[in-house]
Amino acid sequence: MKKILSFDVGGTKIAYAVVDELGQFVGEVNKTPTPKSAEEIRLFFQNTIRQYYDKIDGVAFSTAGAVNAEGTRIISFTGNLPVGYNQTDFLSLTDKPVVVENDANSAGWAEYALGAAQGCQNAVILTIGTGVGAGIIVNGRLLKGKSGAAGEMHFPIDSGHKRRCQGCGMWDCFESFASGTGLGKFAAEILGDGATGYNVISGKQQGEPKCEQAFNLWQDYLIKGIITLGNIFDPEAVVLSGSLGALVEYAKVEAAVNADILTPALKLYPARFANDAGLIGAALLACKKLSETV
Ligand SMILES: [Zn+2]
Structure with a gap:
């Protein structure tokens, strides 16, 4: 079963967890205060991905800001996140497949796939x-x-x-x-x-x-x-x-x-999912992309 390391990036905290292709958490949901600079956020992503590298098939980001149609980068201002965060080159963080999606879209996808709008x-x-x-x-x-x-x-x-x-x-x-x-x-x-x-x-x-x-x-x-x-x-x-x-x-x-x-x-x-919707939705979108590209 595919497993995705999923991050939900907000202005005050970043949540992250491993999510399987059924939308179940594998282990704990972890939370950390959002670092104060874009560079520190990038380093946090890199270090965390390195820790989980051998156990995952891909990486997903649910983030503030509009995300391009390809799901690879942010194309808008990101409000209360540090200056420069919206320039993050997500694909360069790892050689694993990466999917980026807006947080409301990610939460919406979780509710559609497994939650209140299922079916x-x-x-x-x-x-x-x-x-x-x-x-x-x-x-x-x-x-x-x-x-x-x-x-x-x-x-x-x-x-x-x-x-x-x-x-x-x-x-x-x-x-x-x-x-x-x-x-x-x-x-x-x-x-x-x-x-x-x-x-x-x-x-x-x-x-x-x-x-x-x-x-x-x-x-x-x-x-x-x-x-x-x-x-x-x-x-x-x-x-x-x-x-x-x-x-x-x-x-x-x-x-x-x-x-x-x-x-x-x-x-x-x-909604069925509360704070975890972004983590789950982004991971499910990543699994979908992985299965489409195989
Ligand atoms: Zn308005």
């Missing part, structure tokens, strides 16, 4: 954290677009210059409302300056009306976005992942979406 040929998997990422499955394949960057959740969803998105610079895009950052803005607007998304969530659990109001506003924008995605992709399922994905009112949101979409009804599911 669906068309699915949209949204990862809702600080931003909103998406892995989009069309006819059983990951949608990559002409360059590899498809699935950016920066489409206009409101008007009136209410919010300027920090990610794309546009006014009133989906991510600027439906992300954790977006919930934080609703918190400040309704609860007052200094209030955060965490205040909204804890207050909602205690039944505080203003917190419920802020949460519902956030969720209404999520509904609008899912309607748009439903109409464009006609998916069997939309899966919500990430820290905020777990808090969504599923029955209510699914009913609201299906009341307004033009396409036949979709199902809305919470």
Whole structure:
């Protein structure tokens, strides 16, 4: 059975583990703080690959940033990772086969292959954290677009210059409302300056009306976005992942979406995999690539 050394690279930590072709972990999932420079990150990758070299068939990276259509390098800015990380030459790290994929795409592939969207040929998997990422499955394949960057959740969803998105610079895009950052803005607007998304969530659990109001506003924008995605992709399922994905009112949101979409009804599911989705998805994509090139 093929085994892949898989890395999930984030701004604060890097997780890594050996994953087999069935998506099972072989041993522990390890975590380490993300090194402070691109060169230190590269050395960490090299040293770790060397440790596992004799036990693995390939290496996979689930990473922030858009990844090219070939799955070999990052083609965009990578936010809170060190300057120069997006220039990493992943293929030069080892002579084993290497696959690189965006973290939301990797998580989406894990949910499609083994998780909440298993059995669906068309699915949209949204990862809702600080931003909103998406892995989009069309006819059983990951949608990559002409360059590899498809699935950016920066489409206009409101008007009136209410919010300027920090990610794309546009006014009133989906991510600027439906992300954790977006919930934080609703918190400040309704609860007052200094209030955060965490205040909204804890207050909602205690039944505080203003917190419920802020949460519902956030969720209404999520509904609008899912309607748009439903109409464009006609998916069997939309899966919500990430820290905020777990808090969504599923029955209510699914009913609201299906009341307004033009396409036949979709199902809305919470993600099966939590923090491990990127590790598993990237490893499964690497196994797929290995079997296609044999
Ligand atoms: Zn945006």
